[in-house]
Amino acid sequence: MAIEVGKEVRASKDFDKVIFSVVLKDLNLNKIRENIANQLGFQIDEKMGESKQAQSLWKRIFKGGENILIILDDMWEALTLRDIGIPPSNHDKGCCVVLVTTRQWKICRDMGCHEIIKLEVLNEKDASNLFLSYTGISMDSSSNDFEHVALDIVEECGRLPVAIIAVARALKFRPIGD
Structure with missing residues (x-):
């Protein structure tokens, strides 16, 4: 970020x-x-x-x-x-x-920082959208099974953007079954 x-x-x-x-x-x-x-x-x-x-x-x-x-x-x-x-x-x-x-x-x-901005973890929808944007898969074209896999992955990543992006990049354009 x-x-x-x-x-x-x-x-x-x-x-x-x-x-x-x-x-x-x-x-x-x-x-x-x-x-x-x-x-x-x-x-x-x-x-x-x-x-x-x-x-x-x-x-x-x-x-x-x-x-x-x-x-x-x-x-x-x-x-x-x-x-x-x-x-x-x-x-x-x-x-x-x-x-x-x-x-x-x-x-x-x-x-002694002058201004502190605390970033929270992403909500479930934003976390899923971030994950999907980095994998190159749209939810419209994906199966219901993949939607559950995506949700499981973002939860496992703690809905932290840096972790979600790293995992999503590793999975980019891979078939769902692999």
Whole structure:
């Protein structure tokens, strides 16, 4: 979902740059910093200590004069944006906005996020429609048996969009009996 948000923001041209970084469970600030720097076309000196690297990235973002959206996807623990090298959201030379995705509300609270949008699981109908749209099968042309299979699959996925899409893509255009 975060990837789609990034694509839409890029297309809207509301930001000069949209930077996407997957954080994951094994939090590695150096990798996050390098990923952001690479997407900015900026080299971080690996010989510098972590705090100097963060300061270097901070200066690049701050003095770049660009409006930047940084998407930190799949956060498993709170972190301090300053430790990465991400300046506060508003400054007079541009803007740096950070979008954090996580499964844990506590992370947003601990990081002091300004606005929290909680996404609920999909209702049964929307979950089924999402599943079918990614499998390439329309309910109008499918059998009643497949409708039950589709409902079972979306329930097994917990009606979570990311799980539904992954399973649906794996099953795309496969015959029902396989």
